[in-house]
Amino acid sequence: MFVLIVGAGRVGSAVAKSALAAGHEVSVLDEDPLSHERLDAGQSKSWEDSGGQFTVGTALEIDALVQAGIERADVFIASTDGDNTNLIIAQIAQRRFGVERTIVRVMDPARAGWYGEQGLHTISPTQHAIEMFERALQLEPA
Amino acid sequence: MYAIIAGGGKVGRNLARELISKGHEVTVIESWRERYLALEEEFEHTAQYGDATELWVLERSGIQRADVVIAVTGDDEDNMLVCQVAKEKYLCDRIIARVNNPRNHDHFRLLGIQPAVSATDLILRLIEHEVPRYGLVHLLALEEERLEIIELEVNPEAPTVGERISDIALPEGSLIISVLREGAGFVPKPDTVIQAGDGVLLVLNPGLEDAITSYFAPDGHGG
Numbered sequence: 043m044f045v046l047i048v049g050a051g052r053v054g055s056a057v058a059k060s061a062l063a064a065g066h067e068v069s070v071l072d073e074d075p076l077s078h079e080r081l082d083a084g085q086s087k088s089w090e091d092s093g094g095q096f097t098v099g100t101a102l103e104i105d106a107l108v109q110a111g112i113e114r115a116d117v118f119i120a121s122t123d124g125d126n127t128n129l130i131i132a133q134i135a136q137r138r139f140g141v142e143r144t145i146v147r148v149m150d151p152a153r154a155g156w157y158g159e160q161g162l163h164t165i166s167p168t169q170h171a172i173e174m175f176e177r178a179l180q181l182e183p184a
Numbered sequence: 185m186y187a188i189i190a191g192g193g194k195v196g197r198n199l200a201r202e203l204i205s206k207g208h209e210v211t212v213i214e215s216w217r218e219r220y221l222a223l224e225e226e227f228e229h230t231a232q233y234g235d236a237t238e239l240w241v242l243e244r245s246g247i248q249r250a251d252v253v254i255a256v257t258g259d260d261e262d263n264m265l266v267c268q269v270a271k272e273k274y275l276c277d278r279i280i281a282r283v284n285n286p287r288n289h290d291h292f293r294l295l296g297i298q299p300a301v302s303a304t305d306l307i308l309r310l311i312e313h314e315v316p317r318y319g320l321v322h323l324l325a326l327e328e329e330r331l332e333i334i335e336l337e338v339n340p341e342a343p344t345v346g347e348r349i350s351d352i353a354l355p356e357g358s359l360i361i362s363v364l365r366e367g368a369g370f371v372p373k374p375d376t377v378i379q380a381g382d383g384v385l386l387v388l389n390p391g392l393e394d395a396i397t398s399y400f401a402p403d404g405h406g407g
Contacts, residue, residue, distance in 0.1 A: 102260065102288055126237050126261040130291065137294055152239045153265075156273055 046071065046115040047130060048101045049122030053167075055080035057119060062094050069095035071110040072122075076101075099130040107139070118144040125150050125179060129157055136162075190236035190266045191257030195282060199254065200227060204315045211245045237265050239273070245343045255322065256282040260291070267297045305333050333361070333387050336352045336400040340397065341379040343386070344399050350374035356387035 043066045047058050049074040059079060062068045066080040068087075068143035070081060075098045081089035089096055099106025103121065112118065128146045135141040147166045148154035154166035189196045192214030200212045204227070212227060213236040214220040223231035234241035236257070240343045247253065253270035255263035263281045270276040283289050283302035292300035309322065324333040338345060344352050348370050349360060363372045365385030378384070384400055 102285075102291060104290070124261065126259075126265040128293070130261045130264050134291060150238065152268075153237070156239065156269070160219060160272070 043067065043116045044069070044111065044114055045117045046110055046135075047119045047121060048072070048107075048108075048110075048130070049120065049147075050074075050077040050080055050096075051121065051123055052080075054121035055083075055121065057121070059085070060092065067093070067095075069097065069111045069115075071097045071099055071101060071106060073100045096163065098110065101127060102134075104138075107134075108130075109140055112139050112141065114137070115141050116143065117141070117145075121147045125153055128154065129162070132162055146177060171178065185209070185251045186246070186249060187211075187252045187254060188236075188245050188247060188270075189243070190253070190255040190263070191282075192219055192231065193258060195256040195258070196254075197223065197226075199232065199256065204230070211246060213241060236384070237262050237269075239269065241354055242266070242269065242274070247276065250274075250276055252276070252278040252280065252368075254267055254280045254282075258284055260284050260288045264292060264295055264297055268295055268335050271296070284313065293327070325390070330389060332390050333385060334393065334396070335364075336384050336397065338378055338382045338384060338400045339402070342378075342380070342400050342402055344378045347378055349376045349378070352378070352399065354386075354393055354399065358386055358392050358396055361385050361387050 045051065045061045045066050046069045048071045050070050058068050058070050071084065076097050078089065081094060087091065094125065095111065097106060097110040099109065101107065112135060114139045116133065118141040120132045122128055128148060132146040133146040135144050144163060146162055148157065148164045148166050149168050151166045151169040154164040154169060158164045169177050187203055187208055187210050189200055189210060190211045192212045196212055200210050203210050210230055211230045211232055212223055212230060213234055214223055215235040220231060220233045223364065234243055234364040236242060247270060253267065253276050255266040257263055267279040267281045271279050274303060279297065281292055281297050281300045283292060283300045286302045286304045289300060289302060322332060323335055360372055362369050363376060363383040386396060388396060
């Protein structure tokens, strides 16, 4: 599978590394050239030597997406630190480039919920945290 | 009319002022505290503090009853999101979005966000009007309808000079709708004869510009 990940923060870079380790072809796009360090961290070989691809650019630039390989991506992961950016670029990946699977990180549970109902595969870390707190609370007797 | 304006910068603030002076009800949403306080000083309760891309902020502003939602923040993703949510979740009839970076125009179109207004494009169009490239000026683009209205200045070498309108075989999908001559415009009749220096207004399907230009401004620097 060819996986394109936009946004190499903690989540994006970790998912990139595990996808590469699992044998997938992985391309990462980030506007900050320094984010490349996160891909190398804790690895014995550099990201490129391990077979990874890294492109510097913003996700709304079509040229950057194309350079990062969106036209042959099977999976598109939007994991920048901006909810709105993620929601917009995921729809661009879906509608303009016909990427079959798009997964979007959305911190705000409300937006994650509504866009999820519209057919986007959203993941809300905040929602997961809320549920974990609620579960943790229920363990304590009142 | 009730208008919600997302973004209280220069554009949003002046827009709010104009709409209020015309008697409309307005809410301006601004997420930057200092800017919000300045807005509140001028507009009082009309200004709301918050991130307009948060659904509850939009709901608090009464988006369910808004007649128009105008997204004019400095961030194109935010403007797209506000308009998409307004249109598709809250079923607002009219949305207007500001495009900050003209290269993002396609994204607005892709998500069905129309009209999307770009100041850069507007200024470029004005420049084009002053300094016509190939003598052709885009006057109006009806994107949904897939029609354009253009203006061309007829140059002396044009094959249509001296021809009657009824004898000019224009490509399918184009029509002369008006002729501008000596400072006045008129709707041509079949026997109207095209003269060098005329301005002609045509309605056409997008993509026919080059073909049409060869009829009226063939050497590429009209008039």
